Amino acid sequence: MIKQYPLSKIILSKASLVVLKAVSDATELYDAMTFVPYRGIRLSKLAYSTYYNTARRLQLRGLLTSKKQNKLILFRLTGKGRQILKSQKNNLVRRKDGFSTIIMFDIPEKFKKERVIFRRYLIRKGYTLIQKSVMVSPYQLSSETKGLIKELSLRSYIMVLSGKIENY
Secondary structure (H helix, E strand, C coil), rough: CCHHHHHHHCCHHHHHHHHHHCCCHHHHCCCCCCCCCCCHHHHHCCCHHHHHHHHHHHHHHEEEEEEEEEEEEEEECCCCHHHHHHCCCCCCCEEECCEEEEEEEEECCCHHHHHHHHHHHHHHHEEEEEEEEEEEEEEEHHHHHHHHHHHCCCHHHEEEEECCCCCC
């Protein structure tokens, strides 16, 4: 059984977002709201096995439904899947003052899992890795990011700076 989280706490992998987005796009095109898997997904360079494993996990989480028709498996996005896909869109606000947001962190080894979660989250939100523990972005620090820092109990290990990057 997969642990259920509130919609606001769910962070999807890149593969999950690709699969959900493909199914979502297909549902807009077809009245039957079905999607023939993999054929339309090749552009994303997602491996065949990754696609089906991800679709299966999404189905177990209640984000997709499937139906076998002839030799094809047809997927349909559920209402919960639509909600999550809408909530996963980046609500990033680009800074207008010419400064960048710099996040530096030195998270101890005992919080390795939280460090990995935090780093992956920042990368998904458009931050660029300068060093293993220094990331920069032209976007403002969102309340969602602040909430994640608080939830992971990492506030004392993270420093957020605003700075202007000069190219010489």
